[in-house]
Amino acid sequence: MSKKEELKVVGDSVEKYDGLALATGQPLFTDDINLPDMIHAKLLTSPFPHAEIIDIDTTEAEKLPGVKIVLTYKNTPRIPHTTAGQGYPEPSPYDAFIFDRKVRFVGDRVAAVGAETPEIAEEALKLIKVKYKNLPSVFDPEEAMKEGAPVIHDEDESTGIYNKERNIVSHVEIEIGDVDKAIKNADFKIEGYYTKTQYAQHVPMETHVTITYLDENNRLVIRSATQVPFHVRRIISQILGISINNIRVVKPRIGGGFGTKQEIVLEDICALMTLRTKRPVRMEYTRREEFVSARTRHPSKIYIRLGADSSGILTGIDMKVVLNTGAYGTHGPTVLFNVGSKSLPIYNKAKNVRFVGDAVYTNLPIAGAYRGYGATQAYFALETAIDELSEKMGIDPVEFRKRNHIKEGETSPIFEKLGEGREGIPQIIESCALDKCIEIGKKEIEWDRWRNKKVKKGSYIRGVGMAILMQGSGIPLIDMASCEIRMNDDGSFQLFAGATDIGTGSDTVLAQIAAEELKTDYRNFFVYSSDTDFTPFDTGAYASSTTYISGGAVLKAAKDLKTKIINYAAKLLKEDPDNLYIMDSTVISKKSGKSITYKEIGLKSYYEEKQEHLIGVGSHVSPKSPPPFAAHFVLVDVDTETGKIIPVKYVAVIDAGVVIHPKLARGQAMGAIVNGLGYALTEELKFTRTGSSTNPTFFDYKIFTSLDLPEIVVKFVPTYEPTGPFGAKSVAEVNINGALPSISNAVYDAVGIRLKEAPFTPERVFKLLKERV
Amino acid sequence: MKIKFKLNGEYVEFDAYPGESLFELLRRNGHTEVKGNNCKTGECGACTVLLDGVPVPSCTILAGRVKDRSVITIKGIGDMEKPHPLQKSFVEEGAVQCGYCIPGIILSMKALLDENPDPTREDIKKALSGHLCRCTGYVQQIEAVEKAIKLLKEEENV
Numbered sequence: 018m019s020k021k022e023e024l025k026v027v028g029d030s031v032e033k034y035d036g037l038a039l040a041t042g043q044p045l046f047t048d049d050i051n052l053p054d055m056i057h058a059k060l061l062t063s064p065f066p067h068a069e070i071i072d073i074d075t076t077e078a079e080k081l082p083g084v085k086i087v088l089t090y091k092n093t094p095r096i097p098h099t100t101a102g103q104g105y106p107e108p109s110p111y112d113a114f115i116f117d118r119k120v121r122f123v124g125d126r127v128a129a130v131g132a133e134t135p136e137i138a139e140e141a142l143k144l145i146k147v148k149y150k151n152l153p154s155v156f157d158p159e160e161a162m163k164e165g166a167p168v169i170h171d172e173d174e175s176t177g178i179y180n181k182e183r184n185i186v187s188h189v190e191i192e193i194g195d196v197d198k199a200i201k202n203a204d205f206k207i208e209g210y211y212t213k214t215q216y217a218q219h220v221p222m223e224t225h226v227t228i229t230y231l232d233e234n235n236r237l238v239i240r241s242a243t244q245v246p247f248h249v250r251r252i253i254s255q256i257l258g259i260s261i262n263n264i265r266v267v268k269p270r271i272g273g274g275f276g277t278k279q280e281i282v283l284e285d286i287c288a289l290m291t292l293r294t295k296r297p298v299r300m301e302y303t304r305r306e307e308f309v310s311a312r313t314r315h316p317s318k319i320y321i322r323l324g325a326d327s328s329g330i331l332t333g334i335d336m337k338v339v340l341n342t343g344a345y346g347t348h349g350p351t352v353l354f355n356v357g358s359k360s361l362p363i364y365n366k367a368k369n370v371r372f373v374g375d376a377v378y379t380n381l382p383i384a385g386a387y388r389g390y391g392a393t394q395a396y397f398a399l400e401t402a403i404d405e406l407s408e409k410m411g412i413d414p415v416e417f418r419k420r421n422h423i424k425e426g427e428t429s430p431i432f433e434k435l436g437e438g439r440e441g442i443p444q445i446i447e448s449c450a451l452d453k454c455i456e457i458g459k460k461e462i463e464w465d466r467w468r469n470k471k472v473k474k475g476s477y478i479r480g481v482g483m484a485i486l487m488q489g490s491g492i493p494l495i496d497m498a499s500c501e502i503r504m505n506d507d508g509s510f511q512l513f514a515g516a517t518d519i520g521t522g523s524d525t526v527l528a529q530i531a532a533e534e535l536k537t538d539y540r541n542f543f544v545y546s547s548d549t550d551f552t553p554f555d556t557g558a559y560a561s562s563t564t565y566i567s568g569g570a571v572l573k574a575a576k577d578l579k580t581k582i583i584n585y586a587a588k589l590l591k592e593d594p595d596n597l598y599i600m601d602s603t604v605i606s607k608k609s610g611k612s613i614t615y616k617e618i619g620l621k622s623y624y625e626e627k628q629e630h631l632i633g634v635g636s637h638v639s640p641k642s643p644p645p646f647a648a649h650f651v652l653v654d655v656d657t658e659t660g661k662i663i664p665v666k667y668v669a670v671i672d673a674g675v676v677i678h679p680k681l682a683r684g685q686a687m688g689a690i691v692n693g694l695g696y697a698l699t700e701e702l703k704f705t706r707t708g709s710s711t712n713p714t715f716f717d718y719k720i721f722t723s724l725d726l727p728e729i730v731v732k733f734v735p736t737y738e739p740t741g742p743f744g745a746k747s748v749a750e751v752n753i754n755g756a757l758p759s760i761s762n763a764v765y766d767a768v769g770i771r772l773k774e775a776p777f778t779p780e781r782v783f784k785l786l787k788e789r790v
Numbered sequence: 791m792k793i794k795f796k797l798n799g800e801y802v803e804f805d806a807y808p809g810e811s812l813f814e815l816l817r818r819n820g821h822t823e824v825k826g827n828n829c830k831t832g833e834c835g836a837c838t839v840l841l842d843g844v845p846v847p848s849c850t851i852l853a854g855r856v857k858d859r860s861v862i863t864i865k866g867i868g869d870m871e872k873p874h875p876l877q878k879s880f881v882e883e884g885a886v887q888c889g890y891c892i893p894g895i896i897l898s899m900k901a902l903l904d905e906n907p908d909p910t911r912e913d914i915k916k917a918l919s920g921h922l923c924r925c926t927g928y929v930q931q932i933e934a935v936e937k938a939i940k941l942l943k944e945e946e947n948v
Contacts, residue, residue, distance in 0.1 A: 036881035037873060039889025040896060042823025042864035049822040221924055222836055222890040224827055272825070272890030273924050304829045520888025520925055680884030684926050688887065691927030715833035715922060723918040723928040 026532040026539050027743045030680035033525045034544060035270060035518075045270035047226045047242045048301060055228075056085050056131040058283075058290055058300035059138035061145055062310055063120035063127050066380035066708035067154035067167060070118050070127070070147060077144040078130060083137035086290050087145070089128040090116040093289060096256045097174045101347040101385065102245030102279045104495045104556055108438025110177035110186055110346040112170050115256060115285050120149075121169050121344035122380050123709045124309035131290045131298055155184070156708060158341040158377035159318070169344065169378040178346065184378040186342050187350035189357070191434045194369030196322075199333030203324025205410045211320045212398040213774045214757070216313050216341075216702035219387055220720060223272020224307040229287040230297035232265070237288055240267045244278040244519050245557035246547045252281050253288055268547035274519040275692070276386035277312045279559045280347060308713030312385030313702060315352050315376070316341040319398035323406050324369075331367035331421050336360075336398070338374035340391075343383040349376035350438035352384070355391035358441060360399050362429030362644075363487050366421045370431065380708050386559060388689065389753040392488055393696070397775065400484035400758030404765065413468070414762070415459055418485050425449045442493045444641045448736040448746065451485060454648035454670040458483065461668045461730055462650035471767060476658040479665070480767025483650045484758040489642035490738075490747035491562030498567035499553035499636035500574040502531055502542075504582070506623040508602060508615030509541045512574075515555025516567035517547045521749065522681040523563040527571045529677055530742050534575035535582075537602040537615065553636065561645070561747030564677060568742035569637035578633025586613050588627050643738045645746045646672040649690075649755030651727075653763040660783025662764060664694060664727035669752055672734050675744035679733070686731045686752045693756030695721040701776050795856045797821075798866030806853035813837045813848040816863065823865045824848055825890050835921035838894035839863050845898040845920070864893035867900055875941035876900060876934070883934035887925035895921045899935050903942065911936070 038045060075087040093116050099109035116126055128145050132138035153167040160166055161184040169184050179185045200206050227241040237259060243249050246266040254261045271278065283300045290298040302311060317340050324333035338356050342349035357372035387393075407417040423429060425446055433443040459465075467481040501513045512531055518524040524544040532539040546552055555567055579599065586604035587594040596608040602615040622631050652666040669686055676682045699719040703711045712718045737744035761772040770785040793815070794803045804819050816824050816839070826837030832847030839848045840862035868874030876896045879885075886892050895918065902909055902917040909917070914935045918928060 030884065032881055033884070033886060035889065036886045037870050037877065039886050040864075040877040040880050040892050041869050041873060042825070042893040043870070044822040046822075046825065046890065048827075051818075051820075051822075219924070220922075222834055222888070222922060223825075226827075271888060273888040275924065301827060303827060304833060520890075522884075522887065680930070681887075684884045684887055684930055687927035687929045688925045689927075691929075692924060714829075714831070716831070720922060720924065721927075722920075722922065723915040723932065726915070726928060729927065729929055 024533060024743065026529045027675065027677050030678055031525065031529060031539050033522045033681065034528065035524065039270065046223060046272055047228060047240055047269050050228065052228065052230055052297040055297045055299050056290060056294060057135040057138050058129055058131045058286060058298055059135065059142055060126060060306065061128040061142045063123055063125040065120060065149055065151055066123050067152040067169065068120050068149040069152060070120065071150050072148045073128060074146040075128065078141040081137065081141045081144060083133040084130060084141045085294050086131040087128060088116065088286060088289060090118050094256065097176060098252060098256050099347050100280045100282065100345065102248035102281065102557060105251060108350045109348055110175060112175040112178060113345050115289065122382055124382060125344060129286045131294065154380040154708060156379050156381055158339050158379055161377050161379050162375065169380060186346035186376040186378060187353050187438060189354060189372065189374045192371040193430045193434065196333045196335045196369045196371040199369035200322050200324035200335060203332050204327040205325045205406060207323040207402050207406045210402050210405065211318060211773065212401060214317045214394050214397060215775055216316050216382065217696050217700045218308060218313050218702060219275035219277040221273030221275060221277060224302040224304060225278065225282045225311055226301040227283040227287045228297060228299045229291040231291060231295060236263045236265060237291060238265045238267065239284050239288060240269060241284050242271050242278055243268055244274045244517055244559055246517060246549050247515060247554055248557060249281050249284050250549045253284060256285060257288060265550040268517055271519040274558065275388045276559065278519065279386040279557065280312060282311060304715065305713045308702065308718065309382065309710050313343065313382050314387040315384035315394065317394035319394060321398045321402045323402055325406060325410065329410060329412050329417055329420050331364050333369040334361060334364060334367045335371045340374065340376040341379050341381065341384060342376045343379060343381045345383045346376065346378065347383060348385045352376065352391040354435050354438055356395045358431055358435035359392035359488055360395035362431045363423055363485060364421050365423040365427055365429040372435065381704065388692065388750050390750065393754045396484060396486055396754040397757040401761045401771065401773065404762040405771065415455060415464060415483060419452065419455060422451050422485055423449060437492055437495060442640060447740065448643060448674055448738040449646055450672040450734040450736045451646045451648065453734045454646060454672055455485065457732060457734065458648040458650045458668045458670040462652055462666060464650065467652060468766060476656050477654040478657060478767045479652065479654050480763040481650065481652050482759045482762025482766055483648065484755050484762065486647045486649065486751050486754045487644035488561055488747065488751035489644055490565035490741065491639060491642055492560050493640055493642045494638055496556045496560060496562045496566045497636060497638045498555040498570040500570040501553055502574045502578050502633045504578065504619050504622065504631040506619045508619035512542045512544045513552045514544065514546045514567060514571060515552045516563050517555065517558035519558045521563065521685065522678065523567065526564055526677050526681065527568060530568050530571045531575045533743060534572055535579055536599045561750045564745050565741050565747050566637060566639060568745060569639060570635050572742040573635025573637055574633040577635055578631060581631045581633060582618060585622055585629060585631060586618060589613060589621065639740055641740050643740060643746050645748055645751045647751050647755065649759045651759040651763050653760060653767060655764055655767045655782065657768065657786060660779035660786060662698060662760065662777055662782060664760065666728045668730045669755065670732045670734060671748065671752065672736050673748040674736055674738035674741050674746035676733050676735065677743065677745050682733065682748050683731050685748045687729060689750065689752035690729055690756065691721050691726065693753040696776065697756040697760050698776055791854065793853055793857050795858060796860040798862055810853045811849050812851040812853050812856055815853040816848060821863055823863050823893055825893055836891045836894045838897050840897050840901055843901060843904065845901045862897065864897060875945065876938040879934045879938040879941060880931065883930050883937055885926060885931040885934035891921055891923045895931060903939065907942065
């Protein structure tokens with residue numbers, strides 16, 4: 018059902034605005050400025066997983082020449098808050114403090130030093146004397162939920178925690194129909210099945226970095242690598258007690274986010290130091306600090322039961338999840354709900370569905386937002402269990418999915434039952450090309466050539482597997498974006514958007530939307546985004562919202578401006594606005610043929626006739642979150658002698674609605690796929706028995722390089738999403754979810770072992786291969 | 791300690807601190823075109839420069855070691871007015887997302903093409919393998935290098 022429009026800019030891979038500036042090394046990033054008198058800040062972190070700080074003595078550190086300020090729990094406000102950059106009121110618990118009397122994981126904040134140089138700050142950290150009283154710790158979330166387990170957040174001030182005594186941040190329990198009965202009566206069933214995922218990290222190439230300073234009016238300026246400038250401003254206001262109008266948050270170019278920058282991480286410390294010293298303060302995580310103290314993906318254990326009738330239709334899905342949210346509950350409730358809400362609707366034929374889950378504290382690093390946001394963990398469990406069920410029924414897994422997946426015009430009760438840490442909003446799917454995605458992917462991977470063939474080459478056996486996926490596009494009725502477009506006196510435009518381009522290219526995509534609506538060249542726009550002093554509000558770059566929600570705001574602003582331009586031109590041309598239309602940066606009368614260019618309009622409107630600054634504004638929320646869909650297929654070779662899995666070819670066929678910028682969209686998919694491959698095969702943060710990270714470097718935490726790549730094929734199946742700007746949906750997250758289940762399924766096809774625990778290291782595979790015999 | 795070396799074709803003299811890395815020295819002197827965070831182990835490759843034509847992570851090089859040698863940063867091969875074909879093709883092929891790793895990558899690719907104007911896809915992958923990029927999945931970067939090879943040949947034939 019694609020609505021055809023004649024589009025000129027949308028659908029064209031125009032040059033990314035900041036591309037050349039980035040490729041030539043311009044000073045675009047947070048740390049690329051050097052302010053006079055800058056103080057360098059360093060963090061002292063906890064060596065213990067769970068301890069009370071009996072006392073901190075900073076006297077010697079403060080005496081060290083060059084040390085300007087030392088912050089600890091003793092001299093900082095203790096306001097419970099969440100570091101999660103979410104809409105207010107945040108679903109995440111208020112369980113964090115700038116500094117606390119207690120440390121809850123190895124890497125937790127203890128103190129911060131600001132000094133003339135980073136070296137002096139580092140030196141001063143060694144002079145801080147901390148007296149700890151060790152407390153019993155717990156690292157396994159299922160242990161942490163038991164009675165008598167150490168209580169990690171026993172402080173009274175924290176709020177929004179579901180059950181403090183049991184370390185449960187959030188609990189969810191929903192049921193549609195009667196799941197137990199449905200599975201009991203099912204002709205085919207899967208029971209006693211579970212999957213486990215590991216601690217993994219985002220590792221943007223730019224670590225967290227913040228520079229703060231006071232402007233000429235003594236207002237606080239926060240220049241930060243953040244995905245959520247407006248949330249940073251609100252949270253800093255909340256915990257430091259400064260009014261919002263006295264805080265400016267600037268987002269320069271960002272060196273990647275993937276969720277880890279949907280948080281305040283360093284901003285509060287820098288801001289406080291600047292307010293106290295009146296000097297600029299800079300703080301940047303080293304890679305090691307990033308690994309140890311920043312954010313991670315929630316490790317999960319997901320139990321799943323499935324039932325199907327003899328015709329191959331799912332009758333029941335029972336999903337139970339335990340998420341490890343680490344020492345603080347940031348994003349815990351929402352990731353938990355998204356495990357269900359982003360996965361279960363895809364199999365809407367099942368009339369009986371139950372989702373039960375807990376997000377649980379442990380004395381391990383903080384889990385937060387990470388591309389995929391719970392769906393990644395969910396699809397591993399769901400799509401491997403579906404594979405197992407199809408096998409049991411003797412139905413080809415591709416065929417099974419085609420019978421059961423959601424289709425255009427359909428809905429799922431899950432949309433209404435599960436939202437963001439609370440109930441959701443019902444929606445009907447208005448665009449879905451999953452059928453086509455599956456067909457195209459199946460052909461591209463040559464499914465029938467490889468499936469069940471177990472082709473051998475030396476010690477390698479080849480297998481093929483697949484998975485279907487969906488995500489969302491923004492958070493319905495919560496995510497809000499806004500935009501203002503001003504016409505310049507030469508007929509070009511300034512586009513101000515709150516939207517946060519973190520490297521995705523969204524500034525370019527937003528300009529394309531505006532250019533399409535205003536029938537002009539996208540190069541006629543200067544895009545300025547994410548500066549809380551100048552751009553209108555936007556919730557930020559997360560939840561796959563920018564193209565869909567922020568793009569919606571841009572479209573509204575462009576429409577508003579278009580009306581104003583036409584009305585203004587009508588006065589000049591002495592015509593009825595209804596007779597006017599725009600084309601090629603010109604307003605034309607279809608009645609008289611008279612016309613006036615944007616250039617003429619710009620100059621006249623500023624200085625000459627019926628003066629008026631032509632400004633279009635728009636803000637946008639959506640009652641829907643239309644899912645992008647994808648079918649992923651992978652061909653793998655499994656080395657039966659070593660257990661090594663080699664991905665040979667990876668195919669992703671995606672329905673992201675109308676694709677606004679094909680090359681950038683393909684890049685989003687490629688990046689997500691390769692990140693997903695690393696998560697499936699190599700990436701894992703490991704810890705000692707006392708919770709210390711054992712591999713906080715890129716040498717030991719292995720992400721994919723160019724040498725690890727399979728052949729990757731990305732294809733888009735265009736659909737038209739009626740609620741999206743020019744028919745667009747999101748594309749950023751959905752493609753990270755496919756590697757885990759499709760590889761696991763391919764390995765099963767090759768060698769008959771079911772990988773249920775990630776990552777799929779050679780050791781793990783080899784062990785299962787041996788057990789199989 | 792004063793260190794004199796050739797930076798992007800011109801002699802410069804900078805004061806280096808004891809133990810300072812080339813990365814720190816360059817950035818402290820305004821050369822913020824070199825990205826990275828000074829891990830001093832060359833983990834990610836972002837801070838790569840060409841030292842006598844050879845790509846090296848500048849965080850792993852002691853500043854004193856570049857005395858009298860040639861250092862090329864991304865600014866030494868092209869700028870916004872006159873970009874190098876690699877810079878152009880990276881932008882055109884969607885190989886630049888956040889862009890943080892790009893200056894280092896382009897320099898390594900420049901070194902590759904200087905040595906071997908006709909690399910295979912495998913050669914490109916190998917030359918790229920010292921660089922981590924989390925945004926792009928490398929594929930469009932490899933395609934961009936292949937496009938730049940064509941552009942360079944066209945330039946030669948003009």
